[in-house]
Amino acid sequence: MMRVPLRPLARVIAARSQGLDPDLAEAERRAAVLRNRRSEERRRAEWRLWLLCAVFVMGFSAVGGKMALIAATDPEEPVREIAGDPIRAHRADIVDRNGVLLATNMVTNAIYVETRQMVDKAGVAQGLAAIFPDLSAETLLEKFERPGNFHWIRSEISPEQQQAVFDLGQPGVYFGPRETRVYPQGQRAGHILGGSRYEREGARAAELEGVAGIEYQYDERLGDPAQVNTPLQLSIDMRVQNAVRDVLDAQMENFTAIGAAAIVMDAQNGEVVAMVSLPDFDPNDRPAPRGPQGDLLFSRASQGVYELGSTFKAFAAANAMERGVAGPGTIIDTRGPLTWGRFRIRDFHNYGPELTLTEVMVKSSNIGSARIALETGTLAQQDFLRELGFFDASPVELPEARSARPLLPPRWSELSTMTISYGHGLAATPLHLASAYASIVNGGLRVRPTLLAGAPAPTEEDRVVSRETSQALNQMLRAVVSRGTASYADIEGYQVGGKTGTADKPVAGGYADDKVIATFAGMFPASDPRYVVVVSLDEPETFAAGMIRRTAGWTAAPTMGMLVTRIAPILGMRPTPEVIVADQGTTTLARVAQ
The missing domain is CATH 3.40.710.10 (DD-peptidase/beta-lactamase superfamily)
Incomplete structure (x- = not known):
């Protein structure tokens, strides 16, 4: 059987001496205790709500202040100062003495694969071999089976090739954006400019490096982020x-x-x-x-x-x-x-x-x-x-x-x-x-x-x-x-x-x-x-x-x-008449080829 807690004897005697019902007095006491408890809980809840509001106000104020600061400052090219990020994705132009473009960059894409994302490796190999005739499906499939998840396919592809790869619809094939070096004058300034190549490559960028000529001599200058928008001007006149x-x-x-x-x-x-x-x-x-x-x-x-x-x-x-x-x-x-x-x-x-x-x-x-x-x-x-x-x-x-x-x-x-x-x-x-x-x-x-x-x-x-x-x-x-x-x-x-x-x-x-x-x-x-x-x-x-x-x-x-x-x-030189001065008593001009 269940035991009912006994009421305090002192309170019962006190209630009866006053002519009150002891049960009613106990109920009133319990109600007072409950009211006090609820009041305390409400006070605590209100304090927590105010604290939460303060946190939200400070957070939104910080975000708004940062946005206002960004909007009020002049735009600048962000410069990474972290020594562990060696890739410089941009390179300055080279121009002749009249500003004619000799070397510049063009946005292109590389192509790479992540084999863990592939569903049909053989299908990817055959599709890429059809787009790039210099690649064979057997060699590509062998590469896909090697250890490792990441494999380069081509460092540069044309827009047409990019679209063809995209149309394959094969998962695991990705494009890496980068800039390639272009020489508009072609072979007419080849020995002077030298050339460039990709030195360090990442999935999202690649660094161009000069290998000969002016490109190599001024490699640091051309790759300097502070001077990337200032062309290097040569003395050459392309005309x-x-x-x-x-x-x-x-x-x-x-x-x-x-x-x-x-x-x-x-x-x-x-x-x-x-x-x-x-x-x-x-x-x-x-x-x-x-x-x-x-x-x-x-x-x-x-x-x-x-x-x-x-x-x-x-x-x-x-x-x-x-x-x-x-x-x-x-x-x-x-x-x-x-x-x-x-x-x-x-x-x-x-x-x-x-x-x-x-x-x-x-x-x-x-x-x-x-x-x-x-x-x-x-x-x-x-x-x-x-x-x-x-x-x-x-x-x-x-x-x-x-x-x-x-x-x-x-x-x-x-x-x-x-x-x-x-x-x-x-x-x-x-x-x-x-x-x-x-x-x-x-x-x-x-x-x-x-x-x-x-x-x-x-x-x-x-x-x-x-x-x-x-x-x-x-x-x-x-x-x-x-x-x-x-x-x-x-x-x-x-x-x-x-x-x-x-x-x-x-x-x-x-x-x-x-x-x-x-x-x-x-x-x-x-x-x-x-x-x-x-x-x-x-x-x-x-x-x-x-x-x-x-x-x-x-x-x-x-x-x-x-x-x-x-x-x-x-060169802006006009022909002018020549004054012939006698030399050693001889003024005859004769054509002699030796």
Whole structure:
């Protein structure tokens, strides 16, 4: 049975003494206790509600305040400062001196798979192989069966390919957005720009990295988030670059040459306005260095180290004039052959027993140049060529050029002094030759080649020859074109000056009898040189005047003439009449090709 709790005896006695019902008194007491308990619970509930309201008010206030702060501040590109996030998804553009686009980015997609999400691996493999003919279904299926969930398929796909993959409707196939590098000018600036590739790739982004040329040299600058919206401006003028390439390509075919190079340089500050090397490549589809087309990556203009022939006679003449050894009218002994031990130095033709220094240049006498060099001295020759940059790699902003150091004789004997004076025994790049010519024809101030726009002009601290020596040399180089070995480079109204150079190609055990490097180095206008041009043809030949001709006078010189005809109007230069000054009593202008 159930026990009923006993009521407190004291309360029962007290109630009866007052004439009250003990049960009613107990009920009233319990009701009071219950009211007190409910009041306390209500108070606690109200306190909790107020606390919850306060929390909601503070939360919404914080969110609203942040939104107001964001709305009131200027928009900025977010920059990740976390060291663990190395992927830089954007890269700055590259433009020429006129703002023409040379390299930019295009939004594209990569394609990858996650095998755990696949339902039909064989179906995915067959579908992808049908879209991408270079992939096989068997190879793809083998890849899908390998350990791991994530596998790359292609780093870049076209919009059409993306749509075709999407239409497969297969789960587990995903697209990774990224930017790819595009070169609108194609192969016309390939050796300058170099190219790029994906270095680090993630599912949502990929980092482009330069592999050669300007892209490699300025990789950090181009990938810097703070400068990604500022294009890198080069000194190249694509109008001139295109004209030079067209002429060089046509002449290379005309003379059946295996290669060619040309450089157009601002004589006042060393800016490279155009630089072409043929054959070339398209950086949009850069060939593998070790592949069958790897030779296309070689730049004959900045990497090719060649003996440059009689173009070096200008340096021998300038050095002699600067040191007071000879002047333009100084008589030089040209009786030959000139012997040194068992070696014999001969001229292309017999020019008689003596010539003036100017005639040595005009007729391109090896004997005369060698005797001038001996008179000037070996140390003076070395110092002069060192000042012009022939002892070091070119400082141009191309990583490939750093390995193209000139080849100097291991023992610089008197014979070396003589042969180097007419361009044999020392090999350098056409870019070395262009910057050296600019330095001696621009008034005598050393310039350094650069591919960046806005290069400063040299100062008096950079002087290598006096202004008087430079002016005298310019007149001599003009005479070489107007009545000497480079007459086919003469273009009326532009006062082209320069020097031809024909060097036999070295082969195992000596030099080839029927293969040459034909070079022309010159400037225009000769009265006040603004641009220096170097043209080089590898193994050219043409049939003219009843025989096969390979010398620069027949090949490189007419190429120079065609170049000036094409690029001078582009550069804003108008033809002007030339005032002919008598030289050594001779005013006759004759066309001679040697």
